[in-house]
Amino acid sequence: PAVIHAQPPYLVQLSHNAALRNNTDFNKALFRWEPETIVQLPDGVEVLDFMVPGSDTLMENNVRGLRDHRMTIWSKHGIMVRSDVSPLDAVDKTEYAETGAMYEIRNAMEGGHGQGLLDSEIIAVIDAFGVDTPFLPLAASPRRAPVPAHGAPGRSAGRPPSPRPA
Numbered sequence: 001p002a003v004i005h006a007q008p009p010y011l012v013q014l015s016h017n018a019a020l021r022n023n024t025d026f027n028k029a030l031f032r033w034e035p036e037t038i039v040q041l042p043d044g045v046e047v048l049d050f051m052v053p054g055s056d057t058l059m060e061n062n063v064r065g066l067r068d069h070r071m072t073i074w075s076k077h078g079i080m081v082r083s084d085v086s087p088l089d090a091v092d093k094t095e096y097a098e099t100g101a102m103y104e105i106r107n108a109m110e111g112g113h114g115q116g117l118l119d120s121e122i123i124a125v126i127d128a129f130g131v132d133t134p135f136l137p138l139a140a141s142p143r144r145a146p147v148p149a150h151g152a153p154g155r156s157a158g159r160p161p162s163p164r165p166a
Helices: 009-015 023-031 035-040 056-068 087-109 119-129
Strands: 002-006 045-048 071-074 078-083
Touching: 002 087, 009 023, 009 071, 009 078, 009 087, 023 035, 023 045, 023 087, 035 087, 035 119, 045 056, 056 071, 056 078, 071 087, 078 087
Parallel strands: 045 071
Antiparallel strands: 002 078, 071 078
């Protein structure tokens, strides 16, 4: 098990965008760029408003957020990520989220013309990996039991789990 605090620059920059400073829009922005992100963070990132670093308020909200999410973003500051598997797994989750944020910011810099993953493509990933997620486009896909966290025995660290045969 591990808990890691970091200041990934793209995630923090994305948290400065007030329009994305909510769980739904922030997570949609991350999930639309890499298919593995929804596999690695099926419960998404809990977006916390700005709170004074080191404050009791931040600590209490962070603990609450990490009960239901593997990652919290402290808006305009940094992240906290947890893994029940290993420190490497926590770092992998950070890298997936940071990469999604990087693509989202680069896309905005280029005028927002990037298509990203289609809902049908995200649904295909959700179905192939049996991902249990509260995030859209879940409305079009039945909930499934969660797959074991990657890094579990029999899997290479740093790679998402293989799709289960039908």
